[in-house]
Amino acid sequence: MIKATIQNSPYCTEICFPCSETELSKKLGELRMYPKNLAPIATVLEIKPEELSMLTDCDVSLDALNYLGKRMDGMSKGERNQFLAVLSCEETGIGCSLKNIINLTYNLARFTLIEDTDDLERIGRTHMLNVCGFLSESEYNNGEWLAEQGEKLINSGSGIDTDYGKIYINKDVPFEEKFNGTTFPAYYCEPNSVAGIEIGYDDLTEFVELPCEDISIQKAVYRLGAENLNDCKITVDSTQDISDEWSEKISEVEKTKDIFGLNKLLKTADMSVKPDQPESIFKKEIEQKLCGEGYAVADDGDWLTVMLNGAPVAKINDKDILYTDEDFYDKDRAGAPPLSRIVREIYDYCSAYEKAPPLTANGLPNKYRCFSEFNETVLAAKYIEEYGFEFVTWDRTYDGKSLWQGHYYSDYAKAKEDFATRSSLVDQDKLFSADELKQIGKCVDFTMQNCGNLNFDDCENLRKLNEKISESLPEQLQSEPEMSM
């Protein structure tokens, strides 16, 4: 939020940005300016955050300041620090214009902020996330590559000290002008908006979110320099998930150009929002399982946003996971399985379930689907909305028509292992439980430390074997403190 003392000499008032058009009109009245002014300009006397103090004593567009306030409100804590850090040092070349400051909100990738220079891997992750916007799972977990990128950045020696950390200018990333100083780029942030409308005139464009206050539309047309809406090209830029009937009504505006009429309709009409599509089993499972691990999940349509402590950390689309927060790192969450592993497992069994045929056997309720069958052993699952998945392994009876000796699991990995051993795909004497593996790992350690007749190769083989054992252990057992045997 921006808090500014605004003057229209000799009148002063304090305005918090962003604010609604109604609030702004009221403040213009306090400044003895025309409340319906379509391009209000006034002088900034004081402003917070103080990094914006270059605007002090300048005449600024209050609509532009309002737009900047909206952009800043949409920033994460990290982005805000990065933004303020760039503004706080002159070497970044942002200067004093509000136009450049607004453009900076679209160009943060050009500036990497490193708060702590000790951990090269983390520096690399922060830097690459900033430059690329997101990292794939393999990039995100490639510690060696990330450390290399971090080292490269630090060794460039170009870091500029700020109160927020060191700022590095990424000269390969151009500073693009998204805001031309007059017409605003699309930025949809109203939670209750139904449609985004693009208004074009000559080579300029403006965007309004409907429903809105009529003055927002008037201001957009004014900034375009058009006499009236009939001279403009109207395009529906985006719509919420609404019924086809409403979607058609909104599209008509492209022909009628009656944005005010549509705005009135959307303000007063009882919007019949499209009935919810049945939520996919995958999404439900993701929500249920991740909530159990302390995450929150929001459905953005195509992507699921995963949040930890209120901050988004990753996005999920089927088995694809994009990490979006440099401060979040799976390995930091001691005792918890990595997010990627949870997501992949859920994707595996949900997609297997969707493709699986019903399992048929005498006396079996028709609720189970057959994942796999091998050597007269069956791996099956059933899904109940209230409880989630139940996995089962059964043996077929001698005649193959019935099933018996069911082993029931809520853990898919355990069910698969049971299926692998019951069906003799893997010898059960060769497959050890997590507790057994942990103790076997300790035996390998003990042998390396106490067996004097081992040569270098033996020790190396045992070390690799112990690494393999360690990787197979669930995180809870890996992170447990060592206990005496």
Add this chain to the structure above:
Amino acid sequence: MNIFEKEIMRRVKELDCTAVYRENSNSVSVSFDGNIIAEIHGDTAEKKGSLDEQESEIFLHIERLYGNVANYCAAYEKGESIKNPNISDGFRRLFKIGKVEMAARYDRKSGFEFVVFNGDENLEFFENYDNAREKFAVLSGLVDREKVFDDEELQALYYCVYVTLEMDDALNKDMLELLSEVKRRLDIAISKNLSAGGEESESAV
């Protein structure tokens, strides 16, 4: 003689046994050191006479071998021919989970050859059925790669557990029991691998 009988006769040689097919009884007699120790009919492996300790142990291996060979021969006989540009003709599908398949080809002289693959990827050939099944289980995601140990690793683990049981005076009763059971299972696993045609590696440690 059917494929199963031919294959079992070929495989018992790996146990230093000899085998003779008896046409009149449709059975295979297996001898060790000149003594007949087992008679294999269509669906059973029967012990012959009173066996000494070594012969009894070999008979156990024959029983396991019998189960294995019967399993893949039955799957092969029912299997459809597979079409994959990376695999030569003659392979038949034994099992499939998702995209992961296991197939086998039979040759009168050299016996069975197995292949495991995931679509067009991860193509791997095996002579040993157990190794092929393990690969199939790992590739199809049924078990974690890290949880499956090869012969050499099993022997190294056995050695480490053995050393710990012998030398670590600090082991409590529960640990002794757990590790003794682990050692017993490792012993069985190694011995099964040997009877399944696994190469006995030089001492891993």
